[in-house]
Amino acid sequence: MSKLALSIYGDKVLREKGEEVDDFGEKIRYFFDNMVETMIVEGGVGLAAPQVGVSRRIAVVNPEPENEKTLIRMANPRIIATSDETETMEEGCLSIPGIRGDVIRSRAIEVLYQDEEGKEYKLEAEGLLARIIQHEIDHLNGVLFIDHLSTAKKLLIKPKLRKLREGR
Numbered sequence: 001m002s003k004l005a006l007s008i009y010g011d012k013v014l015r016e017k018g019e020e021v022d023d024f025g026e027k028i029r030y031f032f033d034n035m036v037e038t039m040i041v042e043g044g045v046g047l048a049a050p051q052v053g054v055s056r057r058i059a060v061v062n063p064e065p066e067n068e069k070t071l072i073r074m075a076n077p078r079i080i081a082t083s084d085e086t087e088t089m090e091e092g093c094l095s096i097p098g099i100r101g102d103v104i105r106s107r108a109i110e111v112l113y114q115d116e117e118g119k120e121y122k123l124e125a126e127g128l129l130a131r132i133i134q135h136e137i138d139h140l141n142g143v144l145f146i147d148h149l150s151t152a153k154k155l156l157i158k159p160k161l162r163k164l165r166e167g168r
């Protein structure tokens with residue numbers, strides 16, 4: 001396994017809509033392995049393919065980084081239901097280092113996804129796991145957590161974002 005280079009805010013790929021996966025098998029398995037390795041090394045709880053420069057609908061999530069059993073590999077994840085109840089929690093993103101902010105998201109979701117072999121799963125998630133999945137699916141649509149911040153907070157982080165963009 002090898003660690004992949006992270007895309008940082010300002011990289012165009014972070015704003016692109018990822019392509020569906022239909023070529024399951026060896027190559028996708030290998031890519032998932034490298035995504036997991038990268039997430040672990042970078043200390044994240046989730047990672048989406050655009051964050052390593054690949055515009056495809058692939059993400060890995062693990063709310064408990066130390067626990068291999070809670071790791072989920074998702075291809076083509078799709079939210080099919082959301083709770084009316086929302087929750088506010090502070091988020092960050094490996095592609096936007098140094099910035100954190102409160103994001104309102106659905107407290108619970110139902111999601112469909114495929115594994116590295118193309119097998120389909122349905123998952124009901126809530127709390128932190130639901131939040132991470134929503135954050136990663138946003139990435140697959142070119143959406144970043146900073147897009148969800150309040151207008152005041154957006155203004156506040158503007159200079160930092162400019163620095164990130166220019167410092168790439």
Ligand code: NI
Nearest residue numbers: 092093094095
């Ligand atoms: Ni992120």
